[in-house]
Amino acid sequence: MFSFAHQMEHGDSSESFSNTGGSEMGSSYIMESGFFIKSFVATIFVAALVTIGLLFITLLIALIVMLQSCESRSSGVIQLRKISDDYSFCKVFALHAELNALEADEFPKNCKTLAIQYVKEGQYLRDLNLTMSVADDYYFSLAPEKDGLDVVLIDVDDVLSNPCTHQLNNRLGQHEENELTEEAKHLKHMLVLGLYKKLQASGWSLILITRKPEKQWNAIQESLIVAGYEGWSSLIMRSDDEMQMENWEYFSRRREHLQNQGFRITSVISSQLDALTGPCLGKRNFKLANPIFYRLKEQTESILLLQ
Known part of the structure; x- marks a missing residue:
């Protein structure tokens, strides 16, 4: 067990x-x-x-x-x-x-910079071409009378260079601005001259006007011939008693005088408003592009310069 x-x-x-x-x-x-x-x-x-x-x-x-x-x-x-x-x-x-009519030192610096770009980048040339195209279309639709009294008034200060101002800009050291000034003037000169030749071929009487005094007649006439402006009907320059006038007053007085002589002003062509201000303007006026301007005083005159 x-x-x-x-x-x-x-x-x-x-x-x-x-x-x-x-x-x-x-x-x-x-x-x-x-x-x-x-x-x-x-x-x-x-x-x-x-x-x-x-x-x-x-x-x-x-x-x-x-x-x-x-x-x-x-x-x-x-x-x-x-x-x-x-x-x-x-x-x-x-x-x-x-x-x-502001002076040069009253123009903002940033606007001078934009003016350089305006010319350098080609917009200035495009604007000029557009204005010329509008003018071509207008004159193509018209025909001057055979009496020779239908006139086109052209401000030639836009296309004439000024050696004194060129030297002044160089003394100031404004090389780039001076080059662009000359380029702008050259572009305007070529396009205005092209329009001038077309108007001349179409039978228009062409009257050139400048703000410069009559004592510079020979120099201005020579400059116009060198620039290609020949065959004009008349060249208007300031008399001694007109030197103290404002530019717009001088232009108005001369236009009125032309009308009193029986001329029919068809157009005024300029880039400056002083030439396009006042009475006795044309039926159709043309304001050319103007990137910037300087008003420089010389001993005998005030000259508007393109920049």
């Missing part, structure tokens, strides 16, 4: 030991499995963090690039708006300056 009972107890103990051992092995497996699952999750979590970090950096870089692009674009828009505003202001100021 004892042996059997002892064997039974021993069996129970063995079975109990086996159950205990099996239980310990199972717990170890669970712990090991749990540790493996946690490592995998951690790996995925770290990878997700890295991916999110990369996405965040990429997004941050994209935002910085976009902000820089927007800032650059905004800066460009502001700059273009400023240039446009400056151009509008200078265009109005140029008209104001001509109406009031």
Whole structure:
């Protein structure tokens, strides 16, 4: 009995030991499995963090690039708006300056810069060509009477150079401005001369007028011939008693005198408003483009110069 009972107890103990051992092995497996699952999750979590970090950096870089692009674009828009505003202001100021005969030092510096760009970038030439095109169309629709009394009055100060002023600009060191002044005058000279030749061929009487005094007659006549202006009907220059007159008054007086002589003024062609102001103007007058002007006083006269 004892042996059997002892064997039974021993069996129970063995079975109990086996159950205990099996239980310990199972717990170890669970712990090991749990540790493996946690490592995998951690790996995925770290990878997700890295991916999110990369996405965040990429997004941050994209935002910085976009902000820089927007800032650059905004800066460009502001700059273009400023240039446009400056151009509008200078265009109005140029008209104001001509109406009031302002001096050179009263012209804003930024307008002088725009005037240089206006000539250098070709807009001045385009504006001149457009004016000439309008004038061509107008004269093409007309025919002068055979009596020779239909006249076109042309302001030749627009196309005649002034050596004294050329030297003055060089003394002031305004080399670039002086070159552009000469270029502007050359462009205007070529286009006005072309129109002059067409009008002459169509039978119009051409009267040239200048602000210069009569005592310079020989020099002005020679300059006109050299420049290609030949065959004109008359050259009007200031008499001594007209030297103290305002330019607009001088032009008005001379136009009135022409009308009193029986001439029919068809047009006045000039870039300066003083020649296009007052009574006795033509039926259709033409204002040539004028980028900027300076009013320089000499001993005997005030001369308007194109810049």
